[in-house]
Amino acid sequence: MLLLLAAVATLAVAGYLLATVRRLGRELKDSRAEVRILHDEMASLNERRAEIAPAPEAAEYVITTDDPGESTPVPNRAVVSATVGEPLIKVAAFAYGVRRALREEKRAYIAYQMRREFKRRRRRGRIAARRAG
DSSP, rough: OOOHHHHHHHEEEEEEHHHHHHHHHHHHHHHHHHHHHHHHHHHHHHHHHHHSOOOOOOOOOOOOOOOOOOOOOOOHHHHHHHHHHHHHHHHHHHHHHHHHHHSHHHHHHHHHHHHHHHHHHHHHHHHHHHHHH
């Protein structure tokens, strides 16, 4: 009985291996066919690419004359204006923002919001204390 069971198991394993080998053989055959098709397509694409004329290269910037030209000096006022002007504008904008933030109306509004928030927190604390105790 044990020998018969071993023989059946051996046949089952052999059948499984045979089926796997056949399936792999079919897949290998299909893969080779696909490789042949891709190889033919690649050859035709290479032929088409050879037929297409390459795009002309962009012209590079080339200096063709030796013209020293008269350069005009930059006035000192322009240099000072550019050096001092930009930071000065930034400082002025910052100062305006600070002045606007510290106006009386804004301070009163902030104080109102703070009082309101503290009242709300106290109210929540009282409610939580009632629930707990």
